[in-house]
Amino acid sequence: MAAVPEPPAEGRLVGREAELAVLAGAVEALEHGRGSLVDICGEPGAGKTALARALLALAEQRRIPVIRAHAVRGNTTPWQLLSDAWAARQGAGAEARPFDAVCDRPAAWMAGHVVVLDDLHHCDPASAALLAQLVRSAAPRPFLLALVHRPRQTTRELRGALEDGARAGHVKRIEPGPLVPDAVATLVADQRAAAGPGQCTQAELRLLAERLCATAGGNPLYVRLLAAADWRPEHGIAGPGADSAGLLREAKPLVAELDALSTRASLTASAAAVAGGAFRPEDVARLCGLDMDRALDALAELEQADLVRAGDGKGSLVFRHPVVGHVAYELAGVSFRLRAHRRALELLAGGGRVRERARHAERLLGTDAALATRTLAQAAIEITPQEPAAATRWLRLALEASPNGEGDLTDRTELELAYCRALIASGRLDESRTRAHELLGRRPTALAHRQSLRAHALCAEAERRLGRYAEATAIVGAGLALLPRPLPVPLPPDAAELIIEYGLVHVLRSEHEQARDLLAEVVQTPDTADDMNTADRTVLRVLSALCATHAGDLQEAAAEVDHCARLVDALPDPLVGRTPETLALLGSAELYLERFADAARHMHRGLTAHERGPQRPIQLHRLLGLAMAEQWTGRLDASRQHASTAETLARSLGVRPAVTLAQAIRATALVWSQGRASVHEAVALVEEATSAAAPGTSWWAASATGLLAQAQLLAGDAAGCRRTLLDTIGAHRLPQVRPFSRPLLHALLVTATLDSGDREEAHRLLEIAEAESERLGLAVQEAYVRRARAQLHLAENEHDLAAKLFELAAETFRSASMPVEYAWTLAAGARAFHEDQGPDTAVRHLDTADFVARTHAARLVRERVARLRAALSADSRTAPPLALLSDREREIAGLVAAGLRSREIAEQLFLSTRTVETHISRAYRKLGVSSRVALSEVLRRGR
Numbered sequence: 001m002a003a004v005p006e007p008p009a010e011g012r013l014v015g016r017e018a019e020l021a022v023l024a025g026a027v028e029a030l031e032h033g034r035g036s037l038v039d040i041c042g043e044p045g046a047g048k049t050a051l052a053r054a055l056l057a058l059a060e061q062r063r064i065p066v067i068r069a070h071a072v073r074g075n076t077t078p079w080q081l082l083s084d085a086w087a088a089r090q091g092a093g094a095e096a097r098p099f100d101a102v103c104d105r106p107a108a109w110m111a112g113h114v115v116v117l118d119d120l121h122h123c124d125p126a127s128a129a130l131l132a133q134l135v136r137s138a139a140p141r142p143f144l145l146a147l148v149h150r151p152r153q154t155t156r157e158l159r160g161a162l163e164d165g166a167r168a169g170h171v172k173r174i175e176p177g178p179l180v181p182d183a184v185a186t187l188v189a190d191q192r193a194a195a196g197p198g199q200c201t202q203a204e205l206r207l208l209a210e211r212l213c214a215t216a217g218g219n220p221l222y223v224r225l226l227a228a229a230d231w232r233p234e235h236g237i238a239g240p241g242a243d244s245a246g247l248l249r250e251a252k253p254l255v256a257e258l259d260a261l262s263t264r265a266s267l268t269a270s271a272a273a274v275a276g277g278a279f280r281p282e283d284v285a286r287l288c289g290l291d292m293d294r295a296l297d298a299l300a301e302l303e304q305a306d307l308v309r310a311g312d313g314k315g316s317l318v319f320r321h322p323v324v325g326h327v328a329y330e331l332a333g334v335s336f337r338l339r340a341h342r343r344a345l346e347l348l349a350g351g352g353r354v355r356e357r358a359r360h361a362e363r364l365l366g367t368d369a370a371l372a373t374r375t376l377a378q379a380a381i382e383i384t385p386q387e388p389a390a391a392t393r394w395l396r397l398a399l400e401a402s403p404n405g406e407g408d409l410t411d412r413t414e415l416e417l418a419y420c421r422a423l424i425a426s427g428r429l430d431e432s433r434t435r436a437h438e439l440l441g442r443r444p445t446a447l448a449h450r451q452s453l454r455a456h457a458l459c460a461e462a463e464r465r466l467g468r469y470a471e472a473t474a475i476v477g478a479g480l481a482l483l484p485r486p487l488p489v490p491l492p493p494d495a496a497e498l499i500i501e502y503g504l505v506h507v508l509r510s511e512h513e514q515a516r517d518l519l520a521e522v523v524q525t526p527d528t529a530d531d532m533n534t535a536d537r538t539v540l541r542v543l544s545a546l547c548a549t550h551a552g553d554l555q556e557a558a559a560e561v562d563h564c565a566r567l568v569d570a571l572p573d574p575l576v577g578r579t580p581e582t583l584a585l586l587g588s589a590e591l592y593l594e595r596f597a598d599a600a601r602h603m604h605r606g607l608t609a610h611e612r613g614p615q616r617p618i619q620l621h622r623l624l625g626l627a628m629a630e631q632w633t634g635r636l637d638a639s640r641q642h643a644s645t646a647e648t649l650a651r652s653l654g655v656r657p658a659v660t661l662a663q664a665i666r667a668t669a670l671v672w673s674q675g676r677a678s679v680h681e682a683v684a685l686v687e688e689a690t691s692a693a694a695p696g697t698s699w700w701a702a703s704a705t706g707l708l709a710q711a712q713l714l715a716g717d718a719a720g721c722r723r724t725l726l727d728t729i730g731a732h733r734l735p736q737v738r739p740f741s742r743p744l745l746h747a748l749l750v751t752a753t754l755d756s757g758d759r760e761e762a763h764r765l766l767e768i769a770e771a772e773s774e775r776l777g778l779a780v781q782e783a784y785v786r787r788a789r790a791q792l793h794l795a796e797n798e799h800d801l802a803a804k805l806f807e808l809a810a811e812t813f814r815s816a817s818m819p820v821e822y823a824w825t826l827a828a829g830a831r832a833f834h835e836d837q838g839p840d841t842a843v844r845h846l847d848t849a850d851f852v853a854r855t856h857a858a859r860l861v862r863e864r865v866a867r868l869r870a871a872l873s874a875d876s877r878t879a880p881p882l883a884l885l886s887d888r889e890r891e892i893a894g895l896v897a898a899g900l901r902s903r904e905i906a907e908q909l910f911l912s913t914r915t916v917e918t919h920i921s922r923a924y925r926k927l928g929v930s931s932r933v934a935l936s937e938v939l940r941r942g943r
Contacts, residue, residue, distance in 0.1 A: 089113070279317055453494040744784045
C-alpha cells in the first residue's frame with residue numbers, strides 16, 4: 001500500500017508561531033552541539049506535517065543535513081521506517097552500507113542530522129520498539145529527532161516512552177491545538193486569494209471565520225475543506241457546503257485514508273456516511289447489507305484507522321469529525337446512496353429521529369418525490385413548535401417537489417397551510433400573510449371546508465401578529481360565518497383553532513364583551529374522546545375566564561381561573577408553546593383576581609423563549625403584567641426593569657398605549673423606590689405619558705391613567721392626580737376602566753379630593769367606591785377603599801374609627817403579599833394610632849413600616865415614617881395630657897376621677913358598660929397609667 005500523500009506545500013503556516021519558536025530553538029541548540037527529541041503529536045489535520053516541513057526548512061536554511069522518512073500504513077516489513085530513513089541518509093552521500101549493519105546504532109548514524117519521522121502511528125513494530133528504546137535512553141543526543149504521529153493510533157510502548165520523556169523534560173512536546181478565529185480568517189483569505197479575487201468584505205470574512213472556526217473545531221484541515229466546499233453558516237454542522245467538487249479537491253489526504261481501507265470497511269464507511277450523525281452499528285449493517293459480525297469487523301477497522309470514534313456512550317459511533325463523513329458520502333456511488341437513503345427511511349418509519357428522516361427524504365426528492373414530500377411534511381409538522389426554521393425549509397422543499405395538478409390540489413393545499421403555520425412560527429409574518437391571502441383568494445370550491453377554516457385562522461393570526469387588528473377581526477369574522485350554528489358537538493379542531501384566533505383578536509383589542517358569549521358556548525360543550533386536543537381546550541377556557549374577569553363576574557371567573565391554572569400547570573412546555581398567549585392571558589386574569597404569586601409564576605414560565613420574532617406582541621403583554629405584579633408584591637427594581645424593557649418593545653412595535661402603560665408603571669416604581677428625590681423625574685415621565693396619548697381610549701391606556709394618577713398622588717400632587725383622572729375619564733365616572741380596578745381608582749380620587757380640601761365631594765366619591773368594592777368582593781380593592789375611608793375619618797378627628805380601618809386595610813395588604821402598600825398604610829394610620837391607642841402603638845406600627853420599607857427598598861415609605869415619627873414625638877412633648885384624649889375619653893375620665901363606677905358612668909351617659917370600659921382602657925394607654933387612682937392624679941395635674 002502507498003503512503004498517504006502530504007498536503008500541498010503552498011501557503012503560510014498560520015497560527016503556529018509558538019510551535020515554530022520551539023522548533024527554531026531546537027535547531028539553534030543543535031548548531032551548538034546539543035541534540036534533542038521533539039514529539040509533534042495531535043489530531044489528524046491539526047498541522048503536524050506542516051510543522052515537520054517547517055522544521056526541515058529551518059535546518060536547510062542553516063545548512064544542517066536532514067533525513068526524512070514516512071511510515072506506510074499497512075506495511076509490516078520489519079524496520080521499514082528506519083530502513084527508509086537510513087536510505088535517505090545514504091542518498092545524502094554516505095557510503096553504501098546495508099541497514100542491517102547499523103540497525104542497532106541509530107544514534108550513531110543520525111548524529112549531526114535533523115531527522116523527521118512522519119506518520120509514526122503507522123510504524124512497523126520493529127522500528128517502534130527501537131525508537132521507544134532510543135527515547136528512553138539517557139545518553140547524550142548529537143542529533144535532533146522529530147517524531148510526528150497521532151497519539152490515538154501510536155503503539156502503547158512508544159506513546160508511553162514519549163509521555164515519560166515529556167514529564168522528565170528531555171522530550172519537547174509540540175501539540176498544535178485549535179486555531180483561533182483570526183488565524184482562520186487569514187487561512188480562508190489565503191485560500192480565496194489563491195483561487196482568485198473574491199467579493200467578501202473584511203467584516204463578512206471575520207463573521208464567516210468565527211462560524212467556520214466553531215464548526216471545524218479550529219482544525220486547519222477541516223477549515224480548508226469547508227472553505228473549499230463554499231460552506232456557509234446556514235449549512236450548519238450537518239452540511240459541508242454547496243461545492244462538493246471543491247471539497248474533494250481539497251480533501252486528497254483524507255481521500256487517501258479512505259482509499260486505503262479494505263473493500264468491506266469502505267462499504268461500511270459509505271453506509272455510515274448515509275446514516276449520518278451518531279450512527280448505530282445495527283443500522284449501518286442493514287444499510288450496507290452485511291451481517292452484524294462482518295459489519296462490526298469493518299467498523300473496528302474504521303476505528304483503528306481513527307476514522308470513526310465512540311459516540312454517545314450508548315453504542316453509537318460518529319466520524320471523528322462530520323467533515324470526514326461528508327467526504328465519505330461524496331465518495332460513495334450515487335446508486336448506493338439512493339438505495340441506502342430509502343432503506344434508512346424504512347428503518348426510521350413510525351419512529352422519532354425527525355431530523356434524520358427529513359435528511360434522508362431530502363436526498364430522495366429527485367427520485368421518489370411522493371415519498372420524500374410526505375416524509376418532509378410529516379417531519380416539519382412534528383417539529384414546527386420547537387424548530388420552525390427547519391420546518392419551514394422542509395415544507396418549502398416539499399412544495400417545490402410536489403405536483404401542482406388539479407387532482408393533487410388537496411394534498412398541496414395541506415402543505416401550503418402547514419407552510420403558513422411554520423412561517424408564522426419562524427417570524428416570517430409578511431410571507432405567511434401573503435400565502436394565506438392567496439389561499440383564501442381561490443375559488444370557493446378549491447378549498448375543503450376544514451381547509452378554509454384553517455386558512456382563515458392562519459391569515460387572521462398573521463395579521464394579528466403584524467398588529468393589523470382590524471384586518472384580523474374582519475378575516476376571523478368571515479371564517480366564523482362558515483361555521484354552522486349551533487356549533488357542532490364535538491367541536492372539530494379546525495373550528496377550535498378559528499375560535500381561538502377570534503378570542504385572541506378581541507381580547508388583545510380589549511373587546512372582551514364581543515368574544516365572551518361564543519367562548520362560553522364552546523367551553524360549555526361536552527368533552528368527548530373525539531373532541532379538540534387538550535391544549536386547544538385549555539386556551540379556550542383561559543380566554544373565556546379572562547373575558548369573565550373583565551366583565552366583572554368574578555365569582556364565575558375565579559372558579560374558571562382555578563380550573564385553567566390546573567390545566568396549564570399539567571401541560572408540558574411544548575404543548576403550552578403551541579399557543580404562547582395562554583400563559584400571558586392566564587397570568588393577566590390571575591393578576592386582576594389579586595393572585596399575584598400565581599400570576600408572576602405563569603408569566604415567568606417561558607419568558608425568554610419568545611423575545612424575538614412573531615411572539616413579541618404577546619411578550620409585551622407578559623412583560624407589562626410582570627412589571628405590575630412585581631410592583632404590587634414589592635420587587636420594585638424588577639418592576640422598573642421589566643417596565644423599561646416593555647417600553648422599548650412597545651416603541652418598536654408602535655403600540656402607543658402600551659408605551660404609556662410602561663411609563664406609568666415605571667413612574668410609580670420610581671417614586672416608591674427613590675422617594676422625594678425622584679419626584680421631578682417621575683413627574684416628567686407622567687407628563688410625557690399623558691401628553692403623548694389620550695389614555696382613556698383603551699383598556700391599556702385606562703390602566704395607565706390609574707397608575708399615572710397614583711404616581712402624582714405619591715409625589716404630593718393631589719391636584720394633578722384629580723386632573724389626570726377627571727380630565728381623562730370625564731366628570732366622576734370611569735367608563736373605560738374594568739370593574740376589577742374601579743374601587744382603586746375611586747379610592748385614589750377620594751384621597752386626592754380630600755387632600756384638596758373638599759370633604760363633601762370626598763364623601764360622595766367614597767360611597768361610589770364602597771358600592772363598587774362591595775359588589776366585587778376583591779380583598780385588595782376593599783383594602784384600598786377602607787384606607788380611603790380611614791383617611792376621611794382621620795380628617796374628621798374620628799381617630800378610633802380611622803385606626804380600626806387602617807389596621808384592617810394594612811392586614812389585608814400583608815395577607816395579599818403587598819408589603820409596600822402594607823407599610824404605607826401603617827404609616828398613613830400613625831396619627832390615628834397615636835390618638836386612639838397611644839404613642840407606644842403608633843411607634844410600634846411605624847417601626848414595622850420602616851423595617852418592611854427597608855427590606856423592599858421603598859425609600860418613599862421610609863421618608864414618610866421619619867416625618868411622622870418626628871411630628872408625633874414633638875406633639876407628645878408639647879401637648880398637655882388631656883389633649884391626648886378624645887372628647888368622649890376626657891368626659892369619661894373626668895367621671896372616673898369623680899369616683900363613679902363604670903356602671904354608673906354608663907347609666908349617666910346612656911352607654912353600655914363595655915363601651916365605657918373600652919374608653920377607660922384607651923385613656924390608660926394614652927396617658928401611660930394603669931389604675932383609676934393614677935388616672936385621677938394625671939387629670940388633677942393636667943388641670
